[in-house]
Amino acid sequence: MYSIYDASYNDHNIFHRFLLDAPNINGDYIQRGYLQAVYKMQNVSNGGLNNDCLANMTSDEQWRCIFVPHMYSYIKTPIFTYNSAYDTWQLQNTLGLDCLPPKCDAEQMKQLESYGQEFFEAVSPAIQSPSNGVFIDSCLVHCQSIYSITWTHFKVGNQTVGETLYAWLTSSRDHKHKEVDCSPFPCNPTCPVFN
Numbered sequence: 001m002y003s004i005y006d007a008s009y010n011d012h013n014i015f016h017r018f019l020l021d022a023p024n025i026n027g028d029y030i031q032r033g034y035l036q037a038v039y040k041m042q043n044v045s046n047g048g049l050n051n052d053c054l055a056n057m058t059s060d061e062q063w064r065c066i067f068v069p070h071m072y073s074y075i076k077t078p079i080f081t082y083n084s085a086y087d088t089w090q091l092q093n094t095l096g097l098d099c100l101p102p103k104c105d106a107e108q109m110k111q112l113e114s115y116g117q118e119f120f121e122a123v124s125p126a127i128q129s130p131s132n133g134v135f136i137d138s139c140l141v142h143c144q145s146i147y148s149i150t151w152t153h154f155k156v157g158n159q160t161v162g163e164t165l166y167a168w169l170t171s172s173r174d175h176k177h178k179e180v181d182c183s184p185f186p187c188n189p190t191c192p193v194f195n
Contacts, residue, residue: 018083018126021067022118024096025111031094032067039063050074069122080133080168081126082145082161085119086112086185089142100140101186102193113184120183127178133168135161138181139191155190156181 024030039045045054045062052074053065064070091097095115099108116138126134137144137154144150151162156179159167167177181188 018068018081018119018123020090020094020115020119020122021064021069022094022115022122024094026096030096035066036063039066069125072125078131078133079126080135080165081123082135082165083119083123084141084144085116085123085136085138085181085183086140087142088140090119091115091140109185116183116185120180127180132178133164134178134180135164136180137161137191138183138185138188141191153190154188156188 019031019035021029021032021035039062042048044066049062049065050071053071054062056074057064057070065074088100091100091112095111097104097108097112097115099105101109101112104112120136123134123136126132127136135156137156139150139154141147141150141154144154152160154160156164159177159179161179164177164179171177186193
């Protein structure tokens with residue numbers, strides 16, 4: 001399982017891997033199978049996953065707590081979620097899309113947009129949380145937190161992720177920042193365009 005806490009600042013944590021438990025273009029749950037195997041192999045029901053999440057799942061469903069969308073509501077530490085709704089790794093490995101825009105046909109673009117909508121629905125608890133921060137862009141990128149350009153050039157709501165995170169970390173608990181990008185894809189002019 002990926003570490004869900006990539007960085008911490010006092011009593012705050014940062015997410016940047018919001019992996020969906022979603023079907024691919026054929027209706028198969030490929031990532032579900034992989035993470036069920038990881039769950040069994042590492043025996044994480046005996047530690048390593050959120051105990052409240054595990055307690056609220058049947059023994060046959062406890063593996064779901066390895067996926068952020070299933071365990072998010074059980075986390076009590078304030079979290080800043082940073083992700084792309086169109087993460088390129090997820091588009092290829094979870095959705096099974098064999099293209100990236102602009103090299104996709106109309107049907108593939110429809111599948112991409114459907115996946116983006118599913119992502120926005122899955123991340124809605126983070127968006128609705130009164131104590132958590134959010135920066136969700138609609139750029140075609142993966143592991144964006146490791147690239148300086150994504151911290152300084154990608155903007156949502158006229159604000160970079162760096163500005164949003166800083167405002168969230170330094171503001172009072174009553175004023176958390178949430179920046180959620182536009183839809184449908186492509187709609188953000190600060191995202192790079194690949195040909």
